[in-house]
Amino acid sequence: MPELPEVETTRRGIEPHITGQRIAAVETRNHQLRWPIPSNLDQQLARQVIRSVTRRGKYLLLGTDKGSAMIHLGMTGTLRIIDATEPPGAHDHIDIVFDNGMALRYRDPRKFGAVLWAGENPYEHKLLSHLGPEPLSEQFDTAYIHARSRQRTQAIKQFLMDSKTVVGVGNIYASESLYRAGINPKLAAGKVSKPRFEKLVQAIKEVLAHAIECGGTTLKDFNHTDGTEGYFSIELNVYDRADEPCKQCETPIKQFVQGGRSTYFCPNCQKR
DNA sequence: AGTGCGGCCTGTCCGC
DNA sequence: TGCGGACAGGCCGCAC
Numbered sequence: 001m002p003e004l005p006e007v008e009t010t011r012r013g014i015e016p017h018i019t020g021q022r023i024a025a026v027e028t029r030n031h032q033l034r035w036p037i038p039s040n041l042d043q044q045l046a047r048q049v050i051r052s053v054t055r056r057g058k059y060l061l062l063g064t065d066k067g068s069a070m071i072h073l074g075m076t077g078t079l080r081i082i083d084a085t086e087p088p089g090a091h092d093h094i095d096i097v098f099d100n101g102m103a104l105r106y107r108d109p110r111k112f113g114a115v116l117w118a119g120e121n122p123y124e125h126k127l128l129s130h131l132g133p134e135p136l137s138e139q140f141d142t143a144y145i146h147a148r149s150r151q152r153t154q155a156i157k158q159f160l161m162d163s164k165t166v167v168g169v170g171n172i173y174a175s176e177s178l179y180r181a182g183i184n185p186k187l188a189a190g191k192v193s194k195p196r197f198e199k200l201v202q203a204i205k206e207v208l209a210h211a212i213e214c215g216g217t218t219l220k221d222f223n224h225t226d227g228t229e230g231y232f233s234i235e236l237n238v239y240d241r242a243d244e245p246c247k248q249c250e251t252p253i254k255q256f257v258q259g260g261r262s263t264y265f266c267p268n269c270q271k272r
Numbered sequence: 273a274g275t276g277c278g279g280c281c282t283g284t285c286c287g288c
Numbered sequence: 289t290g291c292g293g294a295c296a297g298g299c300c301g302c303a304c
Contacts, residue, residue, distance in 0.1 A: 274304105275303105276302105276304085277301105277303085277304105278300105278301095279299105279302105280298105280300100281297105282296100283296095284294105284296090285293105285294090285295085285296105286292105286293090286294085287292095287293095287294105288291090288292095
């Protein structure tokens with residue numbers, strides 16, 4: 001389940017290998033991801049040189065002189081740099097093959113991800129145009145989120161996970177950062193005070209920055225771009241710890257479903 | 273406009 | 289042991 005740190009780690013992992021490389025062909029074995037892989041993707045990308053590898057939220061952008069390809073890893077997507085002759089496995093849906101004999105291989109068992117053509121102005125693409133600020137940018141600060149949350153009745157956890165509020169805060173980091181800030185996940189976003197938002201913003205930035213620094217995390221589905229197992233580097237205080245003692249007060253961690261997603265919190269440390 | 277929820281998909285886990 | 293069903297989750301797109 002790549003969260004933002006995993007996506008950023010992937011970006012950093014593939015960038016030096018593909019920047020400046022010319023694309024020979026795009027080989028698609030299975031078009032049915034979250035959205036169909038565009039049938040003209042090979043046409044768009046063939047003979048183009050990768051000029052940049054950037055990230056917006058959890059979307060990766062491969063920039064060429066003609067425009068950008070956009071990749072989302074969904075839940076179980078991975079990108080690896082391989083020798084193009086390596087035989088594909090069952091869930092290896094697409095290869096971007098380079099003139100130098102290497103390929104960028106996209107694997108995604110659950111097919112929640114996407115590989116799309118985003119054109120010349122990718123930020124104007126429908127999937128990117130509405131996105132909120134990057135969590136590690138200056139635009140994401142206490143004043144911004146406080147102002148944006150006023151009058152909102154939505155639970156703070158769902159508000160945080162809404163990509164219009166801020167990008168890149170997934171289910172794990174939403175629970176973890178609310179725990180760090182001592183905020184009850186059910187509390188209406190509009191009722192969170194400015195000082196408490198200050199703690200929350202700080203918690204989000206710290207947790208994400210630390211995870212990126214440690215090279216991404218994760219539980220099971222993340223592999224580093226070279227194919228070796230990734231492993232967790234941030235300490236999980238509440239996520240996936242239902243009924244286990246809170247690390248601060250030993251109260252059993254509670255789990256409940258919020259908007260169809262599991263939320264974990266300490267009923268004592270996050271009373272309100 | 274804000275909010276809530278269905279649905280996509282398959283590997284893993286649990287109970288019978 | 290083998291099998292079936294529940295569950296996990298990012299996030300769009302729709303319905304209210």
